Amino acid sequence: MKLYTSNRAPNPRRVRWVMAEKGIEDVELVEIDIMVGEHKTAEYRTRVGVPHVPALELDDGTTISESIAIGRYLEALYPEPNLFGADAREQAVIEMWTRRCEFYLANPIMLSVRHSHPALAALEAAQMPQLADYNRVAAEKFMKTLDRRLAEHEFLAEDRFSIADIVAVVGLDFARLIKYRPPEELAHLARWLETCRARPAAKAGA
Ligand SMILES: N[C@@H](CCC(=O)N[C@@H](CS)C(=O)NCC(=O)O)C(=O)O
Structure with a gap:
């Protein structure tokens, strides 16, 4: 999996924090410089659907944006420690x-x-x-x-x-x-x- 992320931007930080709490290390981090518009290129928009970071690209090509949706997906793969509720x-x-x-x-x-x-x-x-x-x-x-x-x-x-x-x-x-x-x-x-x-x-x- 690849995470399109941008250093110091708040929404990618949510996902990076979730990953760190869960000890997730098998996600490649791809730095996107939003200050120079790397999230607005045709290639990025085609891949993600919106000019936003973060986005998580799965091995089957599915791309998930929205930090909370990404967090939920990671929680399903790595349930512990629980961050989204156990019941x-x-x-x-x-x-x-x-x-x-x-x-x-x-x-x-x-x-x-x-x-x-x-x-x-x-x-x-x-x-x-x-x-x-x-x-x-x-x-x-x-x-x-x-x-x-x-x-x-x-x-x-x-x-x-x-x-x-x-x-x-x-x-x-x-x-x-x-x-x-x-x-x-x-x-x-x-x-x-x-x-x-x-x-x-x-x-x-x-
Ligand atoms: N609701 C989205 C927000 C995503 C978002 O707005 N990300 C900001 C960075 S923190 C962004 O991509 N900004 C680019 C821009 O405004 O052009 C999420 O939770 O992921």
């Missing part, structure tokens, strides 16, 4: 937190960074500072929800680390590009962030 209830709870973290945290942060960091202007038709501000405020609102959740739970979804934590930490780490730090009063969020960042697998793709 119906866990799977639903982890999926719920993963989707919440994508919609209300990672995506707004991504938009905020892309619309404010000068180096990322290359990825947008036009950077819109207002869009950046709006999305930073929206993400911060959800951080308060996460802080309340983390006041009573060690990790976001279950009593163990899961894909929901990966999505949220990778999103928050991407904001470091614009030197953003979550509000200091969110002490439970800070504690959890430190715990997740200290995992050896957190370095994968970062």
Whole structure:
């Protein structure tokens, strides 16, 4: 299998983190430089279907994009340690937190960074500072929800680390590009962030 990935880009990092947690080493990493548009070539688009990284190419030629879909596929091949839920209830709870973290945290942060960091202007038709501000405020609102959740739970979804934590930490780490730090009063969020960042697998793709 081949993983089309881009160093320091957040969505490929999710997959690299999943791979590192599971000790997966039989996937060839193919670096795609999105800053020079390597993901927009006709060859890449034909192979993947969309101009996005990450994408996982299987040995039979099937190509899977979407970091969560790739993660699920890898979990089916390498079930341990479990990151997506071991039974119906866990799977639903982890999926719920993963989707919440994508919609209300990672995506707004991504938009905020892309619309404010000068180096990322290359990825947008036009950077819109207002869009950046709006999305930073929206993400911060959800951080308060996460802080309340983390006041009573060690990790976001279950009593163990899961894909929901990966999505949220990778999103928050991407904001470091614009030197953003979550509000200091969110002490439970800070504690959890430190715990997740200290995992050896957190370095994968970062
Ligand atoms: N929902 C997708 C998002 C993929 C995505 O947007 N990837 C970014 C890099 S983090 C990308 O390919 N950007 C290229 C561009 O915007 O031109 C996933 O989870 O994989």
